[in-house]
Amino acid sequence: MATMTYGQQVKAARTEARWTLERLGQKVGVTRSELSHIEHDRHYPSPALAGRIEYHLGVRCPDVPQARIERAIIIGLHGGRTDGRHHKQWAIDQMLRALAGERYHALVDEDWDRGIAP
Numbered sequence: 001m002a003t004m005t006y007g008q009q010v011k012a013a014r015t016e017a018r019w020t021l022e023r024l025g026q027k028v029g030v031t032r033s034e035l036s037h038i039e040h041d042r043h044y045p046s047p048a049l050a051g052r053i054e055y056h057l058g059v060r061c062p063d064v065p066q067a068r069i070e071r072a073i074i075i076g077l078h079g080g081r082t083d084g085r086h087h088k089q090w091a092i093d094q095m096l097r098a099l100a101g102e103r104y105h106a107l108v109d110e111d112w113d114r115g116i117a118p
Helices: 006-014 019-028 034-039 049-056 064-079 085-107
Strands: none
Touching: 006 034, 019 034, 019 049, 034 049, 064 085
16 A cells, blocks of 8 residues: 555545645634645645644654655656656756755756746
8 A cells, every 4th residue: 555645644634534624724824725735745834834734633744855855756757747848847847946945046047947837
């Protein structure tokens, strides 16, 4: 059996608690949209938000370096399957963003090709 991602764990725990995204959002102080991004592994929570989610649902966020690696893998798997160089470049850019975190803008310049989202 495959290990569930952090987002899948959050969704499973929220569903088991019979909470909507709106209800969990009210409890942890974020929007339904942000929680949806977390549940679909498009975004990892800040340490503070991860702590609030853990408090309410009991789901612990993996450490930040591992979370960034997992995010980059997900992007690579999805983005690598699209046609077109510009879509693949977008996947590379998003992987770099996931891995670099706050350092991203210091690493790239205006000539960096950010590609086009598929």
